[in-house]
Amino acid sequence: MQVCTVCPRLRLRLRQCLILRLRLRQCILIRLSLRQYIILRLRLLQCLRLRLCLLQCLRLRLWVLQFLRLRLCLRQYILLRLRLRQYILIRLRLRQCLRLRLWVLQYLRLRLWVLLCLRLRMWVRQCLRLRLWILQCLRLRLWVLLRLRLRLLQYLRLRLWVLQCLCMSRCLLLLLRLRQCLLLRLLQYLLLRLRLRYLLILLLLILSPPPPPPSPPPPSPKTTTTVDIYGRCGTMKCSRANTHLCYTHLAKHYKFYLAFENSLCKDYVTEKLFSVLRYDVVPVVLGLANYTSIAPPHSYINVLDFTSVEHLVKYLKYLNNNNTAYNEYFRWKGHYRVDDGWSNISKGFCDLCRLLHRREGEGRAYEDLGGWFVKKGGCKRLDTKHWSKWLW
Numbered sequence: 001m002q003v004c005t006v007c008p009r010l011r012l013r014l015r016q017c018l019i020l021r022l023r024l025r026q027c028i029l030i031r032l033s034l035r036q037y038i039i040l041r042l043r044l045l046q047c048l049r050l051r052l053c054l055l056q057c058l059r060l061r062l063w064v065l066q067f068l069r070l071r072l073c074l075r076q077y078i079l080l081r082l083r084l085r086q087y088i089l090i091r092l093r094l095r096q097c098l099r100l101r102l103w104v105l106q107y108l109r110l111r112l113w114v115l116l117c118l119r120l121r122m123w124v125r126q127c128l129r130l131r132l133w134i135l136q137c138l139r140l141r142l143w144v145l146l147r148l149r150l151r152l153l154q155y156l157r158l159r160l161w162v163l164q165c166l167c168m169s170r171c172l173l174l175l176l177r178l179r180q181c182l183l184l185r186l187l188q189y190l191l192l193r194l195r196l197r198y199l200l201i202l203l204l205l206i207l208s209p210p211p212p213p214p215s216p217p218p219p220s221p222k223t224t225t226t227v228d229i230y231g232r233c234g235t236m237k238c239s240r241a242n243t244h245l246c247y248t249h250l251a252k253h254y255k256f257y258l259a260f261e262n263s264l265c266k267d268y269v270t271e272k273l274f275s276v277l278r279y280d281v282v283p284v285v286l287g288l289a290n291y292t293s294i295a296p297p298h299s300y301i302n303v304l305d306f307t308s309v310e311h312l313v314k315y316l317k318y319l320n321n322n323n324t325a326y327n328e329y330f331r332w333k334g335h336y337r338v339d340d341g342w343s344n345i346s347k348g349f350c351d352l353c354r355l356l357h358r359r360e361g362e363g364r365a366y367e368d369l370g371g372w373f374v375k376k377g378g379c380k381r382l383d384t385k386h387w388s389k390w391l392w
Contacts, residue, residue, distance in 0.1 A: 122280075129252075151182055227258070243275070251279040255326065256301075256316060261287040265379040269294060277338045282319070282329045284312075288380065296332035 158178055230236045230246075238246040250257060259272040269289045276283045277299060285291060286303040306312040319326045366372045 148182075148185070151185065155179070155182060228254075247275065247279050247281075250276075251281050254281060255320060257281045257283050259283040259285050259300075260303075261285075261289075263379060264288050268379075273300065274338060280330060282326070284316075296336040298329060299332045299336075300329075 155178055228234070228236055230238045238249065240246075257276045259276060261268060261270060261272070264287060266288050267290070269287060269291075273283055273285055273291075273295065277295070282301060283299075284301045284303060291300060291302060301312075301315070303312060306315065319329075
């Protein structure tokens with residue numbers, strides 16, 4: 001009976017132990033689940049943190065992209081600004097170029113205006129000189145007329161006195177002498193008037209010409225004119241050390257210049273023509289060269305274009321009295337430039353050297369250069385019948 005009473009108790013205790021054990025197991029399980037829950041929660045927290053980091057990374061990435069975009073925008077803005085600066089600089093340079101172009105045009109206009117003023121000033125000076133020369137001629141003429149009038153009065157007085165003293169031979173001799181003096185003074189006055197009237201042409205001779213043929217009878221005064229001769233063959237002198245002064249004197253006092261060649265050969269032209277073309281003087285040329293191919297058009301007067309000396313003198317007098325026709329011989333200066341310095345000579349030597357070194361065509365040799373130039377060049381002398389007939 002005792003055994004039976006103990007068993008239910010044990011059994012109860014066993015049950016209680018089992019229950020406790022189950023509860024312990026449940027506690028352990030709960031505890032394990034709590035740990036897992038905590039672990040999971042921690043993992044969740046880590047995931048959240050990672051997610052936050054990712055979000056921050058994404059935000060940083062967005063910020064970086066925005067920064068890059070801003071940087072690109074800044075670069076584009078800087079490039080645009082640089083291009084704008086270049087455009088502004090180009091526009092300023094264009095404005096400066098336009099201003100310079102306007103200044104150059106204004107300078108050219110001023111230069112043309114100054115040239116016109118200088119030409120007008122030269123023409124006014126020439127007109128004033130002509131006016132002074134005419135006034136001097138008129139004064140001289142009045143002076144001569146007054147002197148002649150006084151002499152005539154004296155002559156009349158002497159004549160009256162001689163008429164009163166017809167018986168005296170001395171009075172007759174004095175009358176004859178006074179008459180001769182008056183005639184000589186009249187002749188001097190006429191010669192001076194002719195010289196002042198026909199003083200038009202200057203002849204500057206560097207080489208003395210050959211002796212002239214026997215002189216024919218003098219022509220009429222209407223077809224002659226006075227020629228001033230400078231050099232060894234004339235009475236007037238001009239220093240050859242400074243030719244510029246001689247040519248400026250020529251341009252101031254003369255209208256024509258006789259540029260005759262000392263040798264009449266084909267294509268033979270010296271500096272006489274080209275040196276005068278730089279000044280306001282019309283050259284009168286004589287030679288066998290083709291002047292139309294080497295000189296500007298209507299810049300010279302060719303002697304061979306006239307049939308005789310009388311026609312040439314008449315034409316020169318016509319130009320002297322007609323300023324419009326005379327100024328037509330200087331129209332070419334607005335389109336041509338005379339170059340007679342060392343550069344032109346050096347260019348001729350360079351052309352000759354280049355032609356000598358060219359190996360095209362057949363070669364030629366001239367043993368007698370003088371004979372080739374004089375005999376085969378068609379040279380002519382002034383003492384032949386053809387030229388003497390034209391000149392004399």
